Amino acid sequence: MRGILVSSTVTACAAALTLPFLASSPASPATSPERPGARGSVPAALRPVSVPGSTQSLPLVTLGTADRARVGGPAKEQGLPQQEVEPFSLVGIVWDDATAELRGRAQVRTRAVGSGAWSGWQDVQTHDDDRPDLGSPEARGGRLRGSTAPLWVGASDAIQVRVRPDALADRTPEGRSLPAGLRLELVDPGVDPAPARGARAAAPPDLTEEELASSTANLPLAPLGATEIPALDKPASEADIAAAGTGGRRTDDPAETTDTTDTTGTGGLSDIPDLGELTIPRVTDLVEEAADSAEGADPQDDSVAAGGRYVGPRPRIVTRAGWGADESLREKGFSYTKRVRAAFVHHTASGNRYTCAQSSSVIRGIYRYHVVSSGWRDLGYNFLLDKCGSIYEGRAGGVAKAVLGAHTLGFNSNSMGIAVLGSFGTTNPPAATVKALASLTAWKLGLFGANPLGTTTLVSAGGNLFKKGTSVKLKVISGHRDGYATECPGDRLYGRLGAARTAAARLQGR
Template sequence: MRARLGTLLPPVLALGLASTAVLGVRLDDAGSITSAPPDVARAVPAVARAAPGVRGIQTPITADLREHGGATGVLRPGRFSQVAVTWHGTAPAVRVSTHTAGAWTPWRTIETLDDLDLNEGDGTRGTDLLPVGTSDAVRVRVSGGHARELKVVTIDPGPNRVADATDPIALAAGTPTDGASPVATSASATPASIADPLPSPPAYTPPSHYAPQPYLYSRADWGADETLRKNPPEYNQVMMQIHVHHTASTNSYTRADVPRLIRGMYWYHTQSLGWNDIGYNYLIDRFGRLWKGRYGQGRNAPVRGAHTLGFNYESVGVSMIGNFETANPSTYAVSMLVKFAAWKADYWRMKPTGYRLVTSEGSDKYAAGTQVRLPVIDGHRNTNDTACPGRYLYAKLPDIRKRVQTRVDNY
């Protein structure tokens, strides 16, 4: 039987912490927070689960937390930098405001997460996981839908790794520094320069008859706690498609932020949504680095992901870290997507510019048993009612398919 993560665990389950204590979440007047928070008004039941370097809190939104307009009061779960809301039932509209760097942020809408699989979880649904910077309080507004068992999820994914004189860090070959402005849009800020947290990849010599595998950063590189995984990985019999996603998160992260972002997604997918593992098979950051997502043995193992409802059984899912509904992906990220898709398409003998007739297992767009003609390399919106992978990235897919085909033809 799969573990049900949406239900309450013991009051606090803290793994990897020096001690175990009941963690309360404060509820105060929404306008009262200052740099010196007031005394606790009352405690709110919360569920905490900590993995090495990661601390997550799930706070039930009970009737006594609701204020007029569906908003909660101020919730104080301790330090966090990622936030989401989960529920059972139909999706509500969710907006959040966080107390970040000493001030309240404007209210922001968090979209519903559409990356899922029928075979995993306990029916818990949720929003995208929103990076918010280091914060100490959150307010939530929920409206519409028929949601029950609502919870606010706040995650502290742990510290960045910082290089020092005894830990020399080099840039991966062909990728930019933080000061390189890889995202060509005024909507994305360029972060301050910091050291890369990972070593340079070794040289790779591919077989002559396949497009080469790009360098792949491992789960250990981003700090996966393998005890959070649920059931053993499932494997597909065939790979016919490459589904392209975005994480709908920030576009202004630094190189050293990436492992933390992935650790937070992993915790959220497994501990809040109850999935077996992180949903994506692979992820690509804005610096053009490829990261292994879902666990599975073998370089080309056809691991079944939880990324494209109704179409996970014959595909691989890759997610670009960022929000490409509001900004263009970087040239480095797009170049890596081309290399990744060429590697997978050539190995599984897919035609990058071609189409496949596939049968839906049941999605919000195509009922179970429906046969659909889809591009071999498609966007999430081709299979589900979602904006993913964002309009700017989706508009680039025709050119990406051509570039992938050219790369495959040259090997």
């Protein structure tokens, strides 16, 4: 039996900003509504008073003569002239057809809250290849939109936008370079969760149905309502194999792409009709059960035998409750793939102008942009890392489990996506970030018997580098560009993957 220490419960969310709209515009911003039924069947008295964060959505317009003269753009340039809006911190551009590309250059300049100083023009990465597979249930739902990468600009209250099409794009067989329905998305990530009080596990009435499901998926690694999953040494971490659900499965089976989806709406809690009837098992009992399961597994099963020897120490992981996820935004239920054969490393291309104290806000902004603006079922990445080396839980479903993400178009099945907050085309990733990447992959890949220094075979679901159905040999720790023709994760971060592989293997004891 191994002990577990956890932080305390999540408190109620802070109120959203309600500053007035400051000036008229060509198109008034619309605040994106939450999807009907996103809230669980929790009595109104038990729900948070308000939900933090909001999204303003403004259609782009063809710039007039005066605007074109000021910014030097062509006649077909779209954008927005300078205008005041409600406060926001993250910006992106979306359009109607998720399969269409924006072939051009998108730039924004923003005015900082408080100082009133305008930034210079900043590029928004127009190609966002971190997304769901187009043939997946997530894509077939009909909600997906095309989207740029999000850009973190900090607290701002005014913006100017220009989107210039490529000069020769309209002569290409694909047709127009600017897709239909271009809209500017301005995301306010809301206020950080209040500091946790005490060190007890949350009681069910403190959690909404979605919060309960998300937190339950991390049992027995942490109690309900925990804001972090604690670090463990290597021997104790081996019991996490049971939480991964790998017992009885071999890691040398052919790659599988069939996904299993929990559609109960409660993330595996279909037998819980009412929160008041929930009986919470003691965490110590669950830990003993997980350890017993690992010890009693078939020694001939490679996934358990190899994993038992080579699971790296579990690093500290900030949970979704810890960074303040609004669980009512995502779709109910969780989607799982068969196992985790590979880790794809990304950068968010959201810029490096954030402090470590703002990391949770950046993640909430990306989460809201992925779900509300882009139409995804949840945050796309399985994990996120910041410049100080902190590790954050991404898509809900359990950090030890094989949660199906939306991160590497064509290779989301049987893999996990790890995104580093920032842009690393010309900026070196901090040493703390590379160390965190090694720690996370040593632990999570070890649960599934994967060697960080090895290779694996995945089957492409279709992309611009490999046709659908192609079996592709990849490094177990790969960059996004290894599976898709893209600059992600940036040359400087990509160049550090070799060091991360070596460090991860060493942490596994190889």
